[in-house]
Amino acid sequence: MTEPIFLEPVFHEKIWGGRKLATDFGYDLPDGKIGEVWAISAHPNGPDTIANGPLKGKTLDVAWRENQEYFGHQKEKVFPLLTKILDANDSLSVQVHPDDAYAAAHERPGELGKTECWYVISAEPGSYLIYGHHAKTRQELADMIHRGDWEHLLRKVPVKTGDFVYVPSGTIHALNKGIMVLETQQSSDTTYRLYDYDRVGADGKKRELHLQQSIDTTTVPSHDPELNITKTTKDDATITTFVTAPISKFFSVYKIDLDGKLNQTPTAPYTLVSVLEGAGTIEADGKSYPLKKGVHFIIPNQIKAWTFTGKMMMIVSTPGAEQ
Template sequence: MYQEPIFLTPVFQERIWGGDKLKTLFGYSIPNDLTGEAWVISAHKNGPSMINNGSLQGQSLAQAWSEHPSLFGKETTEGDFPLLVKILDANDNLSVQVHPNDAYAQQVEGEPYGKTECWYVLDCEPDSEIIFGHRAETQEDFKRRVDAGQWDDLLMSVPVKKGDFYYVPSGTIHAIGKGIVILEIQQSSDITYRVYDYDRKDAEGNTRELHIQSAIEVTTYPHSSNAPEIEEQIVGDLVSTRLVKEQYFTVYDWKLNGRTVTPLQADYLLVSVVNGTGQIIVDGRSFPLKKGDNFMLPATVSSYEIAGDLEMMVAHE
């Protein structure tokens, strides 16, 4: 039985809006200073994470999902691994965009998952903002404002600060603003429909493709911004804040100063260390933890201890 955490190596993605904060904040060895995304826990075909410890070292998370279902609490695994965890460095504004639900993704794109996601703000510059939602009441109203280029009238801007959390269901118009670093937990999907990209051009002088019609079809009307119910529990030295419990994932913010023993059990846990240092102890073996580490705690681990001064984002199905 596999009795250790499964540590994963990030996959980096260059983006027109990327920067170098994945290096300066997390110590990652990024390919260049336009690195917008680290796919830190991923089995997606566009950037699968590799396992870097234990008997599965050198395998991808996707391979583990298909060949070792017991690690995920399953007798067999069908389809694709459902979740994807990223860290994004928005050195410039991201495009205004929207993602489809599962039905649209399957019927139109031939992909298994739509994209519902959530954001935890790890860092941001003063006066940072996101776009979250729109003011149109109907699809026709939305199309009219898009066609007229009435972006300030259509789009809703929201100020953000470090530690903020946003649940972003499929169909939500959104954009991460300049100067924000977020941890994103989402369905394992790479489908994005751009609505507006500030008329900017890439290094070759080309504007990026927009997907207006698809965006109009998948957007929710009118916008709904019902925030999930947040629940905090204090268990000894651990402050565990459940940020969201929805159809596709449950996400916690764990702040630990001391030691905790098996605070949560699920089929498997996806863990990203976003601050501090410490260790996780499994079956008498200690594994060091530091900011920027990402690992899966498999279903085959029935008990564990975590010690140190740490903040971790934890997710499961």
């Protein structure tokens, strides 16, 4: 396949969601509080459908199993990454995600752990995240969770538009009201909630908490990863490297600010691209494909060179080493 793989996104209603994915990105949303668009997904809880080319009509999970030539003949049983946009119209639950070993032992067969990262598309003035905690030992963590001593346990971190946040598995975290992010993560849908503001769901009941799993999987003591964010220029683009190996073994994530042309060749078996601002084209194998804000696609293994043209901001990710 010598053309990009464009995808039809899947939308998920959330108690904390809103309608900004329609107003800001032009998505045709279903009714309700839509919190997430799963933009590049092969996860069984929301696999995207391929919109073009020889694989048109297949879901990405089926293509991963049946058409490995498009992905460089990888050994992973499942497509390893998931790209989302999240609209936090209200605060998300305070939560933590397991690593691969814990997920394999305690969740459905094939479920991965969840290391993720956020590019902050927009954040209202005064916005902050829950990121990390103040407990020094696991016993202190458990005691503070069971007492509900959130004021002393949880760490609040200011955040603004354009920030990048890396969230390894084991990190207590939460997006708060007024923040929209592009999330790059392992392909997992496992979340352990330790606090949910005593909210009730559509059924009138408080949502389930996972206190023991949270205590078991949280990294103690908490620590911030030391990122080495760098900027380089190439052709008519500025490329910001947010995270890559050895800090992250699961993915590399970049931002491309383009005003003109950018010629690229692959650095991985396949490449994931999300257009977050502007419009332009991608040219591959002599053909040109239009791009605009809100479009997400995969550059498959068969494409050995491509050119972006236009005025765009894109978040690009590539998979880490095979696990």
